[in-house]
Amino acid sequence: MGTYLALQMAYLHIGLKSALQYRVNFVGGVLGLLTHSLFAALGGIVLIDRFGGVEGWELGQIVFMFGLTRIQTGVIYSVFRGIVGWEFYVQEGFVDRYLVRPRGLLTQVPGAEFDVSGFGPMIAGAGLVAFGAAISPPNLTWWLVPWLAVVISSGIVIQLSLTMIVASFAFYNVQMGAATNSLERTAWQMNLFPASAYSAGVQALITVALPWAFMAFYPAHLLYGRDSDGLFGSPVLYLSPVAAMAAFAVGYGVWRRGIRKYQGMGGM
Amino acid sequence: MREDSSATGPIIVANQLTRHYKVQKNALKTGRFGLGLVRREMEIVKAIDDLNFTIEPATAVGLIGLNGAGKSTLLKLITGVLVPTSGEVLVGGLQPSEHRKEVVRNIGVVFGHRSQLWWDVPLIDSLNVLRLIYSVDEKDYKQRLQSLTDLLEMGDLLPRAPRQLSLGQRVRGEIMASLLHGPNLLILDEPTVGLDIIAKAKIRRLIRSLIEEEGVTVILASHEVSDIEEICERTILLHEGRILYEGTIEALKAQANVERSLVLDVERGTGQGSDDVVVEQVTIPLSGNDTARRLAEVASLGTVSGAQVTGGSLEVILARLFDEATN
Numbered sequence: 001m002g003t004y005l006a007l008q009m010a011y012l013h014i015g016l017k018s019a020l021q022y023r024v025n026f027v028g029g030v031l032g033l034l035t036h037s038l039f040a041a042l043g044g045i046v047l048i049d050r051f052g053g054v055e056g057w058e059l060g061q062i063v064f065m066f067g068l069t070r071i072q073t074g075v076i077y078s079v080f081r082g083i084v085g086w087e088f089y090v091q092e093g094f095v096d097r098y099l100v101r102p103r104g105l106l107t108q109v110p111g112a113e114f115d116v117s118g119f120g121p122m123i124a125g126a127g128l129v130a131f132g133a134a135i136s137p138p139n140l141t142w143w144l145v146p147w148l149a150v151v152i153s154s155g156i157v158i159q160l161s162l163t164m165i166v167a168s169f170a171f172y173n174v175q176m177g178a179a180t181n182s183l184e185r186t187a188w189q190m191n192l193f194p195a196s197a198y199s200a201g202v203q204a205l206i207t208v209a210l211p212w213a214f215m216a217f218y219p220a221h222l223l224y225g226r227d228s229d230g231l232f233g234s235p236v237l238y239l240s241p242v243a244a245m246a247a248f249a250v251g252y253g254v255w256r257r258g259i260r261k262y263q264g265m266g267g268m
Numbered sequence: 269m270r271e272d273s274s275a276t277g278p279i280i281v282a283n284q285l286t287r288h289y290k291v292q293k294n295a296l297k298t299g300r301f302g303l304g305l306v307r308r309e310m311e312i313v314k315a316i317d318d319l320n321f322t323i324e325p326a327t328a329v330g331l332i333g334l335n336g337a338g339k340s341t342l343l344k345l346i347t348g349v350l351v352p353t354s355g356e357v358l359v360g361g362l363q364p365s366e367h368r369k370e371v372v373r374n375i376g377v378v379f380g381h382r383s384q385l386w387w388d389v390p391l392i393d394s395l396n397v398l399r400l401i402y403s404v405d406e407k408d409y410k411q412r413l414q415s416l417t418d419l420l421e422m423g424d425l426l427p428r429a430p431r432q433l434s435l436g437q438r439v440r441g442e443i444m445a446s447l448l449h450g451p452n453l454l455i456l457d458e459p460t461v462g463l464d465i466i467a468k469a470k471i472r473r474l475i476r477s478l479i480e481e482e483g484v485t486v487i488l489a490s491h492e493v494s495d496i497e498e499i500c501e502r503t504i505l506l507h508e509g510r511i512l513y514e515g516t517i518e519a520l521k522a523q524a525n526v527e528r529s530l531v532l533d534v535e536r537g538t539g540q541g542s543d544d545v546v547v548e549q550v551t552i553p554l555s556g557n558d559t560a561r562r563l564a565e566v567a568s569l570g571t572v573s574g575a576q577v578t579g580g581s582l583e584v585i586l587a588r589l590f591d592e593a594t595n
Contacts, residue, residue, distance in 0.1 A: 006400055018386055
């Protein structure tokens with residue numbers, strides 16, 4: 001574990017050092033995604049504010065939930081950039097480079113392909129969480145901060161697992177870049193509003209097949225002391241970590257199978 | 269880190285090693301030039317087909333083949349990047365596809381076309397990260413870093429980023445990065461591509477010294493035939509996934525029975541003045557029984573001012589072999 005952490009820190013250090021060689025690009029990348037996240041949120045805020053809330057959820061609560069998903073997406077963009085852009089790494093033959101080293105892909109790729117521009121959504125997300133909490137404060141309990149940590153981690157794992165499933169198609173030389181983008185954009189859109197605003201079919205979809213509702217919507221019920229207003233009753237409110245583990249089990253299984261079926265790309 | 273593998277037999281053993289790819293059929297074969305949105309005809313390509321060979325420790329083996337012959341696939345099977353369709357390859361007694369991490373811990377790989385170094389940061393930073401990737405003990409790392417710095421003459425280059433290095437310096441940096449963890453097998457894929465003749469010679473000498481002084485086993489895949497001639501004792505010729513020839517380069521040359529000729533530049537007077545001479549080129553086949561008689565005849569015609577043997581180069585032999593195999 002010590003060596004693993006030392007390796008990740010070394011990757012982070014060399015990645016930041018490389019990125020800082022091009023300072024304008026560094027700052028521009030962070031600011032670009034930061035403003036992108038804020039403007040997207042602003043559109044939703046104006047809309048929700050006009051109607052005074054959605055399905056009994058106040059504006060501040062919705063902003064708070066959306067902020068959480070932005071933090072999670074920012075981590076995916078930064079730490080798991082290599083998985084998001086996996087198709088490129090396969091096509092360019094970088095995967096071979098990783099596979100001739102005595103480490104797993106998931107040990108090497110996050111650090112090696114770290115992308116600072118993900119700090120943009122992370123900062124924007126933190127700002128939105130703070131703004132949402134200011135106008136609609138969550139219940140201040142002793143477990144607020146630990147639960148937030150669990151929620152954010154679970155959301156990251158859920159989003160990562162779905163990304164891994166789509167990225168695995170690249171092992172079969174199937175281009176899925178468009179699907180990765182669609183997945184990310186749909187998650188974004190779905191998380192902009194409370195899941196209870198959607199039809200029963202969509203709620204079932206984002207709870208079972210694509211468990212985005214576990215990234216913020218269900219666990220936020222506990223933070224605001226609400227009963228379940230969704231399709232699946234109160235047990236799901238506590239199940240974000242379980243949903244994350246289940247999603248990762250599927251995602252990792254698909255990923256492992258992809259590696260076994262990998263055909264390589266031309267020369268080494 | 270390096271173990272004496274001479275007592276344990278071959279470092280690599282391939283038994284009926286086969287790797288197939290499933291690819292979309294060429295439109296020229298199928299006659300279907302549509303978008304292929306609904307139906308696609310697929311075919312199986314035998315990239316590696318029933319290979320059997322062994323590679324002994326502390327030797328250098330050249331891998332030669334035309335584009336698409338299966339060289340890269342074979343290297344990927346040896347490093348565990350790809351899983352065999354059938355058969356097996358054992359590296360140090362282990363199947364790389366099943367024990368990839370253990371196997372590649374003892375392998376160094378240099379890609380002529382692709383860098384393993386971080387482009388924008390000092391070379392020493394890349395080496396420090398590679399130390400952690402390979403879990404090299406800090407004391408061993410310092411010793412190894414020093415000896416490789418001396419061997420590769422990299423002292424002044426370690427604080428510089430790869431983008432600031434010449435191609436030759438960068439290749440030396442790549443080799444250094446590949447040897448840092450003390451591998452007993454070094455795989456080189458086109459290591460001298462794009463290098464000038466001085467840099468090429470330096471890299472070749474370096475690789476030979478690694479084999480002779482450090483006991484490293486080298487597999488060299490290259491289209492640069494002179495690399496293989498100067499570095500390798502043995503060669504494996506691959507053609508359409510199968511072995512066309514396996515053995516020493518000398519035996520290949522002897523076996524090829526290529527017509528070799530001696531081309532002589534003969535100066536002789538024109539008969540119009542004592543200083544007027546013309547130079548004629550006379551070609552004498554070296555395969556016949558009357559070579560000596562023909563040489564004596566040519567010598568009597570005038571002064572031999574130049575001589576060159578043509579037709580027996582490895583490049584010519586390979587071109588002929590591949591041409592025959594293709595047709």
